[in-house]
Amino acid sequence: MANTARNFSLTDRHQQFVDAQVSSGRHTSGSEVVREALRRYEDEIRREQAHLDYLGKLAEQREAAYASGDFVRVERDALSGFVRGSAEPDARRRSTRGAT
Numbered sequence: 719m720a721n722t723a724r725n726f727s728l729t730d731r732h733q734q735f736v737d738a739q740v741s742s743g744r745h746t747s748g749s750e751v752v753r754e755a756l757r758r759y760e761d762e763i764r765r766e767q768a769h770l771d772y773l774g775k776l777a778e779q780r781e782a783a784y785a786s787g788d789f790v791r792v793e794r795d796a797l798s799g800f801v802r803g804s805a806e807p808d809a810r811r812r813s814t815r816g817a818t
Contacts, residue, residue, distance in 0.1 A: 726752070 728736065739751045783789055792800045 736748045736751045739745045740748060745751045745754065790800075
């Protein structure tokens with residue numbers, strides 16, 4: 719791993735945090751604290767992107783199901799019962815393609 723020196727400005731609060739991490743022995747230097755923070759940030763961005771990718775695929779599947787007529791229309795007054803699984807059969811009409 720190549721070490722490329724860079725300078726960054728920290729707020730007083732962040733500088734105190736870095737100093738506390740080094741003083742506690744958790745890290746041996748300020749650079750180590752910053753590298754750990756960047757690794758965690760990278761992981762967070764990867765997880766966020768994975769969640770967005772999953773939601774995108776889910777949306778595509780739902781759009782395809784809707785386009786093919788594979789969905790259930792639930793009237794507003796029956797929504798809470800539908801979610802709980804106790805909706806009356808007439809409130810759970812299965813849609814057919816092109817129905818409104």
